[in-house]
Amino acid sequence: MSQERQQKQKKKAPPPTEEGGATSPEAQKKGRRLKEDMDRLLDEIDSVLEENAEEFIKNYVQKGGE
Amino acid sequence: MPIKKIFGTETEYGVTVSGPGDVSPVLVASMLVGQYGQAELRRVKWDFQEENPLRDARGFEAARNREAAEEEGALVNLVLTNGARYYVDHAHPEFSTPETTNPRDCVLWDKAGEAILASSIQRTHEVLPPGARVHVYKNNSDGKGNSYGTHENYLVDRGVPFARLAASLLPFFVTRQVFCGAGKVGSEEAGVDDVTFQLSQRADFMEAEVGLETTLKRPIVNTRDEPHADPERFRRLHVICGDANLCEVASFLKIGTAGLLLMLIEDEVLDVDSFTLASAVESYKVVSRDLSLAQTIELANGRHVTALDLQWEFLDTVKGYLKTGRASEAVEDSEWPEEVVSRWEYVLTALEADASTLARELDWVAKRDLLEAYRDARGLEWDDSRLQLIDLQYHDVDPERGLYNKLVADGRIERLVSPEEVERAMISPPTDTRAYFRGMCLARYASSLVAASWDALIFDLDGQTLKRVPMLEPFRGTAAHVKDLLDAHPDPLGLVNALQG
Numbered sequence: 001m002s003q004e005r006q007q008k009q010k011k012k013a014p015p016p017t018e019e020g021g022a023t024s025p026e027a028q029k030k031g032r033r034l035k036e037d038m039d040r041l042l043d044e045i046d047s048v049l050e051e052n053a054e055e056f057i058k059n060y061v062q063k064g065g066e
Numbered sequence: 067m068p069i070k071k072i073f074g075t076e077t078e079y080g081v082t083v084s085g086p087g088d089v090s091p092v093l094v095a096s097m098l099v100g101q102y103g104q105a106e107l108r109r110v111k112w113d114f115q116e117e118n119p120l121r122d123a124r125g126f127e128a129a130r131n132r133e134a135a136e137e138e139g140a141l142v143n144l145v146l147t148n149g150a151r152y153y154v155d156h157a158h159p160e161f162s163t164p165e166t167t168n169p170r171d172c173v174l175w176d177k178a179g180e181a182i183l184a185s186s187i188q189r190t191h192e193v194l195p196p197g198a199r200v201h202v203y204k205n206n207s208d209g210k211g212n213s214y215g216t217h218e219n220y221l222v223d224r225g226v227p228f229a230r231l232a233a234s235l236l237p238f239f240v241t242r243q244v245f246c247g248a249g250k251v252g253s254e255e256a257g258v259d260d261v262t263f264q265l266s267q268r269a270d271f272m273e274a275e276v277g278l279e280t281t282l283k284r285p286i287v288n289t290r291d292e293p294h295a296d297p298e299r300f301r302r303l304h305v306i307c308g309d310a311n312l313c314e315v316a317s318f319l320k321i322g323t324a325g326l327l328l329m330l331i332e333d334e335v336l337d338v339d340s341f342t343l344a345s346a347v348e349s350y351k352v353v354s355r356d357l358s359l360a361q362t363i364e365l366a367n368g369r370h371v372t373a374l375d376l377q378w379e380f381l382d383t384v385k386g387y388l389k390t391g392r393a394s395e396a397v398e399d400s401e402w403p404e405e406v407v408s409r410w411e412y413v414l415t416a417l418e419a420d421a422s423t424l425a426r427e428l429d430w431v432a433k434r435d436l437l438e439a440y441r442d443a444r445g446l447e448w449d450d451s452r453l454q455l456i457d458l459q460y461h462d463v464d465p466e467r468g469l470y471n472k473l474v475a476d477g478r479i480e481r482l483v484s485p486e487e488v489e490r491a492m493i494s495p496p497t498d499t500r501a502y503f504r505g506m507c508l509a510r511y512a513s514s515l516v517a518a519s520w521d522a523l524i525f526d527l528d529g530q531t532l533k534r535v536p537m538l539e540p541f542r543g544t545a546a547h548v549k550d551l552l553d554a555h556p557d558p559l560g561l562v563n564a565l566q567g
Contacts, residue, residue, distance in 0.1 A: 041476055042443050045436075048467045049459060050084070050201075054451040060458065062080050062091065062208040063157060066215040066280035066306070 068329035068396045069300075072165045072221035072499060072540045073172040073321050077310055078158040078214040079183055079463070080203040087195045091157040094190070094200055096142045098159045099152055101189035102182060103144040106512040112143040112153070113517035113524055122278050123228045123291035123301065145518040147509040148178060148494055149501030158214055159183065159202070164501030165520075165540050168402040169322035171496055173314050174483045178491035180204060180312075183463045185492070204310045205461035206267035209454055211254045213271045215280060216310040217288075220303040220324060221295065221540060223332045230338060231303065232276045232287040234331045237341040237365075238324070238380060239286050239307050240350045241373035243269065244359055245413050246320035248309035249430030251437065251448070251457040253355070261355050262448040263437065265430045267309045269354030275346045280306050286346055294520035296538045303328065307350075312461065312470040314482040315427035319413065322406030326384045329393050336383060341376065342366040357434075359417060374418055381410050426480045432473060433460050503543030506552055507561075514558040527559045535565060 050056040081098070083089040089097075100108065143153040149164030161179035166172045187200045194200070207213045222231065247265030255270040264270075268284075277285035288306040295302065305324065311317035330336045342365060343349050349363040353373045362370040387393065388403055397403055416423050424431045437453055440446070446453060462468035465475075473479050495505030500521075507515065507523055516532060517524040525533045537543055555561040 037476075038439050039443065041472070041478075042440055044472060045440065045456070045469060048469075048472070049452065049455055053455040056084070057209065057451045057454045057458065059084075060080075060082050060208050061210060062082075062212045062214055066078065066155070066217075 068332040068393055069221065069223045070167070070396045070398070070541065071325045071328065072167065072219075073169060073325060074163045074165055074219040075172060075176050075179075075321070076160060076162040076215070076217040076219070077176070077179055077204060078155055078160045078216070080205055080208060080214060080461075081157070081159060082201050083194070083198055084201065085195075085198040087198050089194070089198065092154070095154045095157055095159045097190045097193065098183065098186040098200070098202070099142045099144055099154055101193065102152065102186040103146075107144050107146065107508065110145055110508065110512060110515045111517040112145070112151070113519035113522055115519070115522065117519070118292055119290055120278070121291045123289040145504065145508055146182075147505050148175065148491060149496065149499075149505035149508075150175065150179065150182075151520075152179075152182060159186070164495050164505065165499040166496050166501075167498050167541075168400055169318050169325060169406060170402065170482060172321050173317045174487055174491050175496065176317060177314065177483055177488045180463045181488050181492050184465060187464060201467075202463045203458060203461040204312060204463055205248065205458065206310055207250065207254060207271070209252070209254065209458070211256075213254075213268065213284075215306050216308055218303075218305040218308055218321060218324065220305070220328055222301040222303045222328055224293075224297070224299050224301050226301070226332055228289065228301075231301075231331055232289075233338045233342060234327070234336050235287055235303075235305075236275060236346045237343050237376055238327055239305070240343060240346055240353055240363070241376040241380075242320065242323060243309075243350075243353050244373050244377065244417055245410075245428055246309060246311060246316050247354065247428075247430040248311055248316075248461075249433035249457070251454050255351070263357065263434055264354045265357070266354040268307055269351050272307060272347055272350045286350060295540050300540075309429070310461065311429055313427060313429045313432060313479060315409065315413075315480055316429050318482055319406065319409055322402060323380075323384075323410055326388075326403055326406060327380065329396060330384060330387050333387070333392055335387055340365075340367065341379070357421075359421065374414060377410075377414055381407070381414060384410075426478060429460075429470075432470070432479065433457065436460070436469065436473070497545035498541075500537045500540050500543035502545050503537065503548050503552075506548075507558075510552065510556070511558040511561070525558055525562055527562060533562050533566075535562065 081091055081094050083094050145151055151162040153160055163175035183202050187202055190200050243266045248267045250264050250267045253261035253270055271284050272286050273283045274285040276287045278289045286307045288304050290304045293300045293302045308320060344364040344366050352361055352363055359374055362372055364370055385407055421431050425435045437456055460469040465471050495501040514525050516526045521537050523535045527533055551564055555564055
């Protein structure tokens with residue numbers, strides 16, 4: 001292993017962890033909020049997704065180009 | 067020593083029409099481009115004099131009828147006031163950015179292209195039957211084995227032998243997918259059915275290492291040799307293997323890292339042999355299909371490395387090179403190399419720790435996380451057509467329907483350029499390349515222009531004689547060079563006389 005590579009491995013940050021551990025009330029609250037945000041986003045996505053996904057995907061064919 | 071860089075992208079957009087009426091993709095592509103351009107811009111033709119997509123960088127010309135190639139490309143064509151070209155390439159609307167001098171500007175005009183397509187959709191709806199809807203996707207495949215390209219262009223010193231350029235770029239293109247892949251559900255390669263999601267849109271279509279083709283037996287390194295500039299001094303590296311990026315950080319890195327690497331290649335400081343892959347085509351697919359980023363690929367010297375290992379080595383070499391100051395003349399006082407290096411290092415570090423932390427920066431991560439969340443919440447299998455639809459609709463340029471755009475609106479994506487800047491870039495050219503002269507001439511003298519191209523403008527000054535103004539120097543025709551001249555000559559005759567005087 002090269003010297004530069006070794007230095008780099010030292011630089012690598014560990015994966016971010018929540019201060020105070022994942023079970024603190026704050027962390028739980030934050031987790032719930034993130035999930036609610038995601039649920040809302042997924043509902044919004046459902047509202048704009050093309051209807052009849054199977055048919056739409058089947059009809060999307062591109063020929064030619066480059 | 068390396069030369070100053072020019073950056074640009076060309077994007078072919080996927081199109082379809084839903085609802086009543088039977089509108090072919092060719093027709094809708096023509097409508098999108100035609101409806102966008104004002105009448106004055108529509109009559110300025112593309113000048114093909116210096117174009118030859120069949121000239122090969124390895125020094126020969128493919129045997130094919132050149133006139134036929136020109137006719138195919140001449141369907142509908144606009145040169146815009148921002149210096150871009152917007153036209154129909156076969157069945158796709160294609161947007162080529164104006165020439166830019168740094169990766170951030172390239173991203174800005176690339177984004178302006180998306181906004182121009184979105185605006186074209188609105189105008190096209192006005193002339194389609196009620197209920198018909200145009201869909202435009204900035205992606206690279208229809209999910210059924212048909213692919214369309216997002217090409218990058220870089221100005222390179224003609225003195226670099228093409229073989230060395232190709233050999234140096236292959237391992238770089240294979241491994242950069244870890245940050246610039248746009249992500250794709252499934253695989254379109256015949257016989258491959260165990261891929262649920264992969265990093266790149268284009269990996270399935272790479273079949274050769276080096277070649278002239280862009281539609282059949284696609285090569286990782288393309289040899290098309292059309293410099294659109296002084297051919298004695300310049301080469302335009304035409305990169306066809308990349309994905310269409312929506313994330314600005316991914317796009318910035320794709321363009322910026324290639325720009326840096328090209329400077330090292332020009333300066334002969336990259337040790338090509340230590341990076342050469344045993345099989346670039348096979349490795350391209352291995353890297354794309356390995357979401358763990360841990361699988362190794364084999365080098366010609368027998369070493370086994372991960373894509374990230376090679377990217378770290380490229381990054382270290384680039385960092386060492388920038389410290390020598392040998393690039394400073396080519397870069398002038400711009401800080402783009404340092405900005406690219408800093409983002410590159412951040413992204414590689416995060417990819418090694420936990421790729422999910424990059425959902426704000428990288429398309430494949432943003433898309434994968436969205437698909438995973440949707441799949442979990444709705445209890446779907448990977449082959450569910452709703453997941454394929456989410457994959458496709460991620461790339462929809464419509465501000466309301468595009469899922470990437472939804473993520474942006476929800477504050478989930480990091481942006482590098484502001485909406486106001488994008489709006490300006492739809493109209494205005496970069497000020498520091500010949501695109502300035504082209505764009506300003508289109509804005510001011512369109513009615514006296516008969517044709518335009520990357521390296522020339524052709525004026526019709528009196529209805530009898532045509533005057534060709536060559537622009538073979540990409541760095542001439544900037545605001546610093548010609549703004550005063552343009553302001554002094556509201557009439558094109560005066561301008562052309564002054565230019566020739």
